[in-house]
Amino acid sequence: MRGKNVEALSTLLALCDTEIDALKDSWSTILECISRLEYLVSSPAMTATIMQGSNQISKDAILQSLKELSGKPTERVFLNCLNLPSESVVEFFTGLCSVSAEELKQTPARVFSLRKVVEVSYYNMGRIRMVWARIWSVLAKHFILAGSHGDEEIARYAIDSLRQLGMKYMERAELAHFTFQNDILKPFVVLMRSGRNESIRRLILNCIVGVIKSKVGSIKSGWRSIFMIFTTAADDDLEAIVESAFENVEQVILEQFDQVIGDCFMDCVNCLIRFANNRSAQGISLKAIALLRICENRLAEVCSQVSRFSSFVRSFFFSLFNLALVS
Structure with missing residues (x-):
């Protein structure tokens, strides 16, 4: 990695701040770049590999720049999703869940994007019900995927996050003839029916009792x-x-x-x-x-x-x- 790569990434993150409405179906690529950035910063071995051949001064400067980009500039991307129009926010969630699904396939599995999925879900829960329904149709599938993960710790995190989101959503009064509460809790049904792990089934039951x-x-x-x-x-x-x-x-x-x-x-x-x-x-x-x-x-x-x-x-x-x- 060289200075021009860092500059390109910096420009990309700046566009997420200034041209947020124009990105549309580019979110998947952008969020993948952010995922890789987080991986580079949190994995010293990977950082050393991609900087092979650079002198120490250059390595230190690039690493410092990457750490800075993984801080506030990256966080603003997720915070700003609250300002996305309805169509774009669905694209954002679709891209984020797609990147998270790829992270969960890695060995060892990564949960950076899964944590961001939970985080930005809270940010956007106040959107009008029809938009939230479209967002949830994307999220529900991903929570089922994460809740079925072979790593029990990841599965438990996904299920507990689902519980917290469900309880948060229950704070909104449900209008007549709407069934969003049922939609929110459906992933628990799927996970309970398919769950082979005894402790996961216990957790699901405890979550529902808590609700x-x-x-x-x-x-x-x-x-x-x-x-x-x-x-x-x-x-x-x-x-x-x-x-x-x-x-x-x-x-x-x-x-x-x-x-x-x-x-x-x-x-x-x-x-x-x-x-x-x-x-x-x-x-x-x-x-x-x-x-x-x-x-x-x-x-x-x-x-x-x-x-x-x-x-x-x-x-x-x-x-x-x-x-x-x-x-």
Whole structure:
């Protein structure tokens, strides 16, 4: 590496500061350069290799310049993404996730861009819902990729970051007929269903329980994904996971029944049916059947007051009939 390479990189970062609206689909290349810059600065062995042949004074000067560029100029690139127009910010996230995916393939895997994904997600969470939905469609796939990583430490970091983002998003009131909460929590469902690592499945379950405990009053469409996760846990090979999931389902039904009786009621019923069909945990199976009876009684009370819930009654008894068939 020579002085002209450093100057070119400096010019590129300056363009990110002054011509931010014009970069559009160039973000992937720019973010890849930033990723390589971070790698050079944080890896002395790599720095020595690319500077082979330069005298010591030249090496020191170039290294110092690289360190300076990896500081505030690089940070401004990520901070300024908040000012990107809607189309460009989606390109930015797409490029950043693409670079992060390549970093995760390296040996050892790198998480520089993954950390930046989490960071800039917080910056942009306040965007209008339709733009955030487009951003999240990109982020969700990447969090599933990172959460499935073979390195457990990376997987745990991705899942915990997903939890924090989910809880942050839950602070926004969900508008009628929108299901963004459900979309935010869907990656947990995918990871729970595909998770082969016992500790990762435990972590996912703990994350969801944490979301319920801290944001229970704000959850609307998110209940659907929550019950899907509990339904998956009902078939888990590990008894401790089954027990923990059922305890939380039981608590939700007994304490938050009025919240789940809307569009997610059948998800709740199907979840209980799955627990009731668990032949390896007879105690839980019997408790699940008892909870189904409680749901029946509570639903009857509601239906006696509001006629629009009559369709729920039919669905409920249809589910009970299915339960009788498989038992």
